[in-house]
Amino acid sequence: MLRALIYILPLALTIYAFIDCLNTPEDEAKHLPKVAWVFIILLFWIVGPIVWLVAGKLRNVPEGGRTPSEWHRRQRTTWVAxxxxxxxxxxxxxxxxxxxxxxxxxxxxxxxxxxxxxxxxxxxxxxxxxxxxxx
Structure with a gap:
């Protein structure tokens, strides 16, 4: 069973990255054209999907960092019952x-x-x- 997992996990990751790359709009693919990313994912089927997920797609991150600082938190309006x-x-x-x-x-x-x-x-x-x- 563990031997099958060695083949199934990279295959599943490759399929996921391939579908994600195909569904990503052309303007959201970073560093390379989308067609090049598809070839990288399919030819290098262990490293390619990981590179796509890490560096190939624009991610929505809030401006100014991941979490607002205490300074900005105090300036927000508080919820009122x-x-x-x-x-x-x-x-x-x-x-x-x-x-x-x-x-x-x-x-x-x-x-x-x-x-x-x-x-x-x-x-x-x-x-x-x-x-x-x-x-």
């Missing part, structure tokens, strides 16, 4: 006011429709005044 964020609380109040006005409009529309139904059932037309509520 929603119940402490005044903008979030204001948006909740505004949304609540909007919902209340919408509910009042719906209730007024419902009352108007109920009155129309009562008028129709009592036989009065829409132009006729509504009958007194006590009779």
């Amino acid at each position: 929603p119940d402490d964020n005044p903008d979030f609380l204001k948006s909740l109040k505004d949304e609540n006011k909007k919902d209340e006005s919408l509910l009042k409009d719906w209730e007024a529309d419902l009352r108007r429709r109920e009155e129309e139904i009562k008028r129709r059932e009592s036989g009065a037309g829409p132009e006729d005044p509504a009958p007194p509520a006590g009779t």
